[in-house]
Amino acid sequence: MTLAAQDVSYAVEGRALIDRVTLELRPGEFLGLVGPNGSGKSSLLRTLYRVLKPQGGVVRLDRSDLWALPARHAAQRLAVVAQERMGEFDFTVAEIVMMGRTPHKRDFEPETDEDRRIVRTSLAEVGMAGMAERAFMTLSGGEKQRVLMARALAQGTDVLILDEPTNHLDIRYQLELMGLVKRLGLTTLAALHDLNLAAQYCDRLVMLEAGKVVAAGAPQEVLTAERIREVYGVDVRIGRTASGHIGLEFLPL
Numbered sequence: 001m002t003l004a005a006q007d008v009s010y011a012v013e014g015r016a017l018i019d020r021v022t023l024e025l026r027p028g029e030f031l032g033l034v035g036p037n038g039s040g041k042s043s044l045l046r047t048l049y050r051v052l053k054p055q056g057g058v059v060r061l062d063r064s065d066l067w068a069l070p071a072r073h074a075a076q077r078l079a080v081v082a083q084e085r086m087g088e089f090d091f092t093v094a095e096i097v098m099m100g101r102t103p104h105k106r107d108f109e110p111e112t113d114e115d116r117r118i119v120r121t122s123l124a125e126v127g128m129a130g131m132a133e134r135a136f137m138t139l140s141g142g143e144k145q146r147v148l149m150a151r152a153l154a155q156g157t158d159v160l161i162l163d164e165p166t167n168h169l170d171i172r173y174q175l176e177l178m179g180l181v182k183r184l185g186l187t188t189l190a191a192l193h194d195l196n197l198a199a200q201y202c203d204r205l206v207m208l209e210a211g212k213v214v215a216a217g218a219p220q221e222v223l224t225a226e227r228i229r230e231v232y233g234v235d236v237r238i239g240r241t242a243s244g245h246i247g248l249e250f251l252p253l
């Protein structure tokens with residue numbers, strides 16, 4: 001076990017956004033969180049990266065209660081690429097990625113050659129090596145997304161949480177990012193909208209509907225035509241791709 005939610009609930013004004021969700025990330029797996037708009041994916045992820053404190057249940061990082069750990073300890077183990085942006089940053093790309101090193105440093109400890117090397121390799125991993133001195137504010141949405149991924153990599157954690165990481169990315173960078181996550185072999189939980197991409201890259205999927213887990217398992221177990229009709233209200237034909245994954249063809253409404 002690495003990161004796990006057990007019976008996690010969160011409600012606003014009596015309405016459950018997350019309703020007794022239990023899931024467990026196995027070491028080294030790429031777990032995809034799917035579900036329609038408003039099903040609670042981001043809310044659940046927020047309880048797992050310490051933004052939304054669960055009102056019920058517990059989140060564990062290994063054996064510890066994640067919410068009882070000092071923030072710095074949690075950040076040494078768990079990195080996030082979130083949907084929420086802290087406004088626009090007036091920093092260079094390299095400065096943003098260097099922020100990923102903060103949990104590993106004492107207050108005001110200067111950056112080292114090793115930190116700079118990690119920043120360079122993290123930027124290279126996401127295809128942004130030539131952009132280190134650019135102002136973050138001037139980047140496109142997809143470039144920003146890749147820089148935030150580089151910051152998460154620079155954090156050097158063994159657990160990654162990604163909220164719609166392929167948002168803003170063109171098809172090439174969607175494939176690169178999913179391939180990178182797979183190649184790194186970190187324990188990763190990602191909220192994903194593209195069910196074909198999820199089926200192609202994820203080891204397992206968890207599907208949410210109205211804050212509840214309605215299915216969990218291998219992509220072909222979770223993504224059945226019947227369930228997609230029930231949960232998304234969409235008809236789909238499911239076949240096999242040449243590479244052996246399931247492929248979904250959605251039918252017009």
Ligand SMILES: Nc1ncnc2c1ncn2[C@@H]1O[C@H](COP(=O)(O)OP(=O)(O)OP(=O)(O)O)[C@@H](O)[C@H]1O
Nearest residue numbers: 012017035036037038039040041042043044191193
């Ligand atoms: N702070 C809040 N107060 C009230 N309702 C909220 C709050 N945060 C989220 N919600 C509601 O909770 C539900 C779940 O939202 P959430 O963003 O977690 O879903 P999601 O599955 O990530 O959706 P999407 O796919 O559209 O990003 C939505 O109906 C949303 O409007």
